[in-house]
């Protein structure tokens with residue numbers, strides 16, 4: 001899993017939202033529908049013009065990333081850094097000190113979201129310098145400041 005995350009986080013040359021013709025605020029359901037639509041539109045057997053502009057592998061990769069809240073949050077973060085502007089939801093910034101260590105897995109910290117679910121950040125995320133994490137229950141993101149906490 002760690003390997004996959006590193007691979008995806010490096011790939012912002014491809015705009016997965018454009019691959020699936022989606023807005024960056026698309027919901028999980030919209031992503032699913034767009035994925036199936038893109039698969040059909042770009043399938044070599046069904047593309048009568050024989051001009052396959054987007055590879056099926058790219059469509060599958062786009063779906064894999066955008067359908068995973070954690071991978072999507074990471075991808076959005078990278079995309080944001082690259083484009084310098086990102087959609088209508090500026091991430092709230094939260095210090096790692098405000099997170100609570102998970103009582104079972106001490107490599108995981110959680111912070112309550114207003115929707116009732118939690119934001120989660122792992123040691124692995126921090127090692128990979130991932131600051132932007134998604135809520136497990138909604139589409140909100142927070143920017144986690146962990147440099148200060150780690151240098152204590």
Ligand SMILES: [Zn+2]
Pocket residue numbers: 113114115116117118135136137138139140
């Ligand atoms: Zn939430």
